[in-house]
Amino acid sequence: MHELPITQSILDVVVKHAHTNNVKRVLSITLRIGELSDLEDEWIQRYFDYLSKDTVAEKAKLKIERAPVVMRCNGCSRSFEAKIKEKKEIACPECGSTKNFTLISGREYYVKDMEVQ
Amino acid sequence: MDEVRLIEVKEDILSDNEDMASEVRERMRGEKAYLLNLMSSPGAGKTSLILRTLEKIKHDIRVGVIEADIDSTVDAEKVIAESGTTAIQLRTGGFCHLDAAMVTQGLDALDLDSLDLVIIENVGNLVCPAEFDTGATKNAMILSVPEGDDKPLKYPLMFSICHVLLVNKIDYLDHEDFDLGALKQRVTTLNPDIRIIEVSCKTGEGIDTWVDWLRGEVETVLS
Numbered sequence: 001m002h003e004l005p006i007t008q009s010i011l012d013v014v015v016k017h018a019h020t021n022n023v024k025r026v027l028s029i030t031l032r033i034g035e036l037s038d039l040e041d042e043w044i045q046r047y048f049d050y051l052s053k054d055t056v057a058e059k060a061k062l063k064i065e066r067a068p069v070v071m072r073c074n075g076c077s078r079s080f081e082a083k084i085k086e087k088k089e090i091a092c093p094e095c096g097s098t099k100n101f102t103l104i105s106g107r108e109y110y111v112k113d114m115e116v117q
Numbered sequence: 118m119d120e121v122r123l124i125e126v127k128e129d130i131l132s133d134n135e136d137m138a139s140e141v142r143e144r145m146r147g148e149k150a151y152l153l154n155l156m157s158s159p160g161a162g163k164t165s166l167i168l169r170t171l172e173k174i175k176h177d178i179r180v181g182v183i184e185a186d187i188d189s190t191v192d193a194e195k196v197i198a199e200s201g202t203t204a205i206q207l208r209t210g211g212f213c214h215l216d217a218a219m220v221t222q223g224l225d226a227l228d229l230d231s232l233d234l235v236i237i238e239n240v241g242n243l244v245c246p247a248e249f250d251t252g253a254t255k256n257a258m259i260l261s262v263p264e265g266d267d268k269p270l271k272y273p274l275m276f277s278i279c280h281v282l283l284v285n286k287i288d289y290l291d292h293e294d295f296d297l298g299a300l301k302q303r304v305t306t307l308n309p310d311i312r313i314i315e316v317s318c319k320t321g322e323g324i325d326t327w328v329d330w331l332r333g334e335v336e337t338v339l340s
Contacts, residue, residue: 002213002245009130017126024119031130036274038244069273071306082306084273090306101306103277109248111126117119 003040007047011057013111018056023116026057034067034108035084060114069106073097079104134249137217141224141252148229151338152220152237153331154253156275159241161261162285164197165318166327167236171200173328174234178335181235183207183223185215203227214245217252234335243268247275255280255334262289266296269303277307281314283327288317 010031018026033039045062052058071090072079078094082101091098129135145152157163167182174180182197182204197204205226207219220237227235237253239246258279260268263286269276276282282304290297301313312330316323 002248005212005216006130006248009133012133013126013128013130017124017128021124023124027121036277037248038272038274084307085270087267087270089302098302099305100309102309103307107274107277109131110129113123113125113127115121115123117121 003043004047006039007044007051010044010062010111011048011051011055014057014060014114015055017111017114018116021116023056025117026060027115027117028061028063029057029114030063030065030112032065032067032108032110032112034106035069036106037109039064065112067105067108070104071101072104074100074102082106131248131250134216134218137221138250138252141217141220142254144224145229145235145252145254146338148232149338150229150232151234151335152224152251152253153234153334154215154237154239154246154251154256155259156239156243156246156256156279157241157259157261157285158243158264161241161259161264162318163238163241163259166259166283166285166316167197167238168200169318169321169324170236170328170331171197171202173324174332175200175202178332179231179233181205181227181229181232183215183220183227183235183237185219185223185238185240203232213240213242214249215239215251216249220251220253233339234331243272243275247272247278254338257281257283259283259285260300261286262293262295266300266303269300269307273307276304276311279308279311281312281327281330283323284313284315285318287315287322288320 041064068081069084071082073092075097076095080093082090180202185207207223256279314327
């Protein structure tokens, strides 16, 4: 469970940006998290509610956007979404190759934006 | 009532850790020492592999070990110290992983001038350690045969960030429904450059291949 230190990092980023933008209250925060990462939505919110008490982000709602795993086939340069958690072998939809891919995205881990007052 | 507005943030959640990890790498380069981050599930054989490795290299490579496994039944610190290697135990306070700040503390407790290689025995876990860059020169992981060949499907990030995968307890292969070919296919799809080495810490099979890899790596920072 690495959600606690991660939640603290999220709060730090949010409070910093709230401060530089003269924000009175943070209403919601959108996170963009790659499908390669494990993050329990429910726990993140619980930890956030706990850690954000008495801060500008108290009661803010966390929204998590999942970024799909995208690979590029090194054979034909086609990029495609890969279902890496399924048992079925991953194959390029263009040329059918089952190896030689480059991971293009799926490791995103950032605070995208926030709704504020 | 104040107007609701949207602020674009686009800031990496783990950027502080990543900055610190870069500092660790810089420090190790300055010290001409190699930092290996060893990860696995509990019980996959991290401590056994370290002990096997030390037997082979301790006479010509000066090794330090940073121990962080919170749930070890063996007092690894003591066992490793008995082999004549410097080992320090990090008090992770129940943390599920090491981050670059904790590794920095560990490095501070070691005399890096007198070491060529530092091995981090990370916390036994395939999820959290994958998210936190420790500042290691390279990442190694162990998957043991009894854990099953489907682990890359469940923990893809871990398999995608490692430079070398040791498939341990390979002597169990005949007793398990473990498809080595399927494992390799799954892992190399995620990570085409990964080196996969089959080993058994029990019988010693494959240990020389692993040690050769490690020696080659350590030599790159010593020269």
